[in-house]
Amino acid sequence: MAEEKDEILVRKFLDGDERAFNEIVIRYRKKIYWHARRMLGNHPDADDVTQDVLVQVYKKLKTFKFNSSLYTWIFQITSRRCLNKIKKNNIKKFLSLDNEHENFLRNNDDIIKSYEDKEKLEKLNKILNGIPARQKEVFLLKRFEGLTYKEISGITGKSIGSLKASYHLALQKILERMSNEE
8 A cells, every 4th residue: 555655656756746755755764764774873874875865766766667666666775875885984994094093982972971772772783783784784674674585685686595594694693792792
């Protein structure tokens, strides 16, 4: 039913109704943000990716072919943008001369601001940031977005078998690292 409504909104937008795009933004902005936040681990990057995805959706909506749901298509864009941001951030970290000093300052700020829940979230983010990006993506889409392997396959272009393997490996690594943290 939601897909029918999405299709109607897309068609209205393509016919020139800007309000239809606003409805798409309202429907998907938070989902995009939270997926990006889980993938990237911080607000500024997630916010940047969310804005970038919405701009891309606006520009590329005329190329949407209705071969998948709008939700799947938007998450394909979001996942690609997140993976690109991760690569870009890794390059920046590698090239940064003052990286250790910056991390020390950030960690001290976090200690001052932290609450028990925030500490747990940070531990999880740290663990998630320590696993390969593709495994992290599959884990987040499956566990936090509640998508099926078929839906994830539509987003990533990977086979269901390889997605199951990636999820299993990610879960193993997460559980292993969580038990090492305790």
